Amino acid sequence: MDFTQDELQWIIEHVFLPPRLPQKSDPEFVRKEIALLNALVNASDSFLDMLQRMGVAQTTLKTWGYIQTMLRNMAYLHNSESFSQGIIEKLLREMSTGDVLPLHIRAQNAGVIF
Numbered sequence: 004m005d006f007t008q009d010e011l012q013w014i015i016e017h018v019f020l021p022p023r024l025p026q027k028s029d030p031e032f033v034r035k036e037i038a039l040l041n042a043l044v045n046a047s048d049s050f051l052d053m054l055q056r057m058g059v060a061q062t063t064l065k066t067w068g069y070i071q072t073m074l075r076n077m078a079y080l081h082n083s084e085s086f087s088q089g090i091i092e093k094l095l096r097e098m099s100t101g102d103v104l105p106l107h108i109r110a111q112n113a114g115v116i117f
Contacts, residue, residue, distance in 0.1 A: 010038045033081070040078040047071045065101075073103045080106070 006014070013035040016022065029035070051067045076094055080086060094104055095117065104117040 006038060006042070010035050014039050014042070037078070037081050040074065040081055044071075044074045044078050047074050069101050069103060073105065076104055077107075 009031070013029070013031075017035075017039070047067070047070060051064070051071060054064060054067060080090065080094075091106070098104060098117070106115045106117070107113075108115065
């Protein structure tokens with residue numbers, strides 16, 4: 004995945020701690036957050052492919068399948084134009100045993116995990 008210089012700088016500062024605290028909100032925050040989530044989805048895809056080629060235990064593959072689904076759902080929610088009740092209901096209905104659905108409620112600076 005290719006990042007713009009601005010996205011890469013943002014990812015480094017938000018994953019490894021910022022060199023200084025932000026003095027104002029970043030109007031590009033959501034776009035950069037989506038870039039980071041998409042990079043995580045791509046990395047998990049590559050890692051799962053590598054695990055499959057290595058012939059690791061099915062329990063390990065199943066665990067990474069849950070992680071992959073969680074990351075994809077997070078990216079889907081962030082890429083959606085609206086964080087609506089319908090989207091949340093759809094994702095909750097599609098959940099299977101073992102699935103995790105993390106929700107970031109930005110307005111409340113809170114997280115909810117199902």
